[in-house]
Amino acid sequence: MTQKVAVLGTGKIGEALLSGMLRAGWAPENLLVTTRRPERAAELRERYGVETVTNPDAAKRADTLILACKPQDMGKLLEELAPHVTTDRLIISAAAGITTSFIEDRLAEGTPVIRVMPNTPVLVDEGMSVISAGSHATPAALTHAEEIFGAVGKTLHVPESQQDACTALSGSGPAYFFYLVEAMTDAGILLGLPRDKAHDLIVQAAIGAAVMLRDSGEHPVKLRENVTSPAGTTINAIRELENHGVRAALLSALEAARDRSRELAAG
Ligand SMILES: NC(=O)C1=CN([C@@H]2O[C@H](COP(=O)(O)OP(=O)(O)OC[C@H]3O[C@@H](n4cnc5c(N)ncnc54)[C@H](O)[C@@H]3O)[C@@H](O)[C@H]2O)C=CC1
Ligand SMILES: O=C(O)[C@@H]1CCC=N1
Structure with a gap:
């Protein structure tokens, strides 16, 4: 089965990732995006030929959900997603500061979560994405995250305890x-x-x-x-x-x- 990836909260970093995935050869029909504003959705549809959907639809239809909203909006987004996310979905958060346990606590028990800190040079395929696994993320899930982020630059695995430092060095x-x-x-x-x-x-x-x-x-x-x-x-x-x-x-x-x-x- 073809894997579908959804970017939820497609602002600056979400769009940078989306454009990188398309450059790396992902088919637009396997990518879904969500936005808060309809004008932004129209812009992304026109620019990239991807389908824009609601957050619950993204959770129902995509295998991998990349959460790219601001940390301050994460609680609300997870509330919206929780009833629709099943444990066969992979959740990847790109939000600064937000821990995998914050996300795990708000979704169905056993949902695999990965925390990634990318940076904007993903726009020119020279990004650095620092990856940490949550409690239920399998090696296969980590490999999948590496495939996504490795297409737009380098990747590095660190224990989650080092993510805030990596955000200071690499994300910023x-x-x-x-x-x-x-x-x-x-x-x-x-x-x-x-x-x-x-x-x-x-x-x-x-x-x-x-x-x-x-x-x-x-x-x-x-x-x-x-x-x-x-x-x-x-x-x-x-x-x-x-x-x-x-x-x-x-x-x-x-x-x-x-x-x-x-x-x-x-x-
Ligand atoms: N900008 C950067 O260089 C980097 C940002 N990040 C992280 O990425 C996240 C986003 O940052 P930016 O792209 O800079 O911010 P941004 O403000 O450009 O993008 C966030 C987007 O999420 C949307 N959004 C918020 N709640 C939503 C919801 N419930 N449903 C759908 N869309 C929703 C907003 O409308 C906005 O377009 C943050 O968590 C930040 O920590 C991580 C690495 C680098
Ligand atoms: O300034 C921020 O909070 C985000 C996270 C890393 C880069 N930009």
């Missing part, structure tokens, strides 16, 4: 790099460059640095040292970064993101 991670690019582009303006040139220079530096980090096998410290000539320009910039506590700011920032993920679990 792209935002920190976008923020740095935005700030460094402003620095280019300060130095008198046109914005478009400043943007292109920083984006290419980011791409080059990312590929080196991935492919060179060198430690980031070594890569940075290779750029930092004695009495040169880079060390002057590094001194300013140290003076302004950028390393400490990053430690605190990611800790704050991890703490927020924990808070979201509490509702």
Whole structure:
């Protein structure tokens, strides 16, 4: 039997996943999506040729339900789904903070649940999806989740106790790099460059640095040292970064993101 997958709460990350699954070769007729607003449903139907359904219909018709609403909306969505979800369904939650036990407690006893933290680079097939199994998820269910998320980037299994930290590093991670690019582009303006040139220079530096980090096998410290000539320009910039506590700011920032993920679990 062909497996049907439904994305419930198709906002930014839900749409990113949906588009990735279609790029990876999933047939549109095997994908269902749910939305809160009818205009959004029409947009997704038109853009991707997928069927839009209600949450109860998604639960009745799809084998795998990917829950992609905000953590704050999860309780209500599960209330709506509970009467229709049978234990032969696989539930995959992409919501920050929400634990597998939160979901298990609200659905039929024995329902398999998997928690996944993806990130927006799934849009360009360079995502990272961090996967943890709930109490009733079988190895086959985990393999299925890996197939879905592996089509749009890398996957990593972690114990669920590490998910809040992974959310801080990986789920939110792209935002920190976008923020740095935005700030460094402003620095280019300060130095008198046109914005478009400043943007292109920083984006290419980011791409080059990312590929080196991935492919060179060198430690980031070594890569940075290779750029930092004695009495040169880079060390002057590094001194300013140290003076302004950028390393400490990053430690605190990611800790704050991890703490927020924990808070979201509490509702
Ligand atoms: N944006 C990101 O980079 C990432 C987000 N996430 C998680 O994904 C989830 C969604 O985040 P975003 O896509 O950024 O938010 P979003 O607000 O763009 O999408 C959530 C969507 O769910 C819909 N929704 C809410 N309740 C619903 C219901 N009962 N039935 C149908 N649709 C419903 C909303 O209308 C909205 O379109 C969150 O739980 C977040 O923690 C996870 C990884 C990365
Ligand atoms: O900011 C958030 O809460 C979501 C989860 C990870 C990335 N975006």
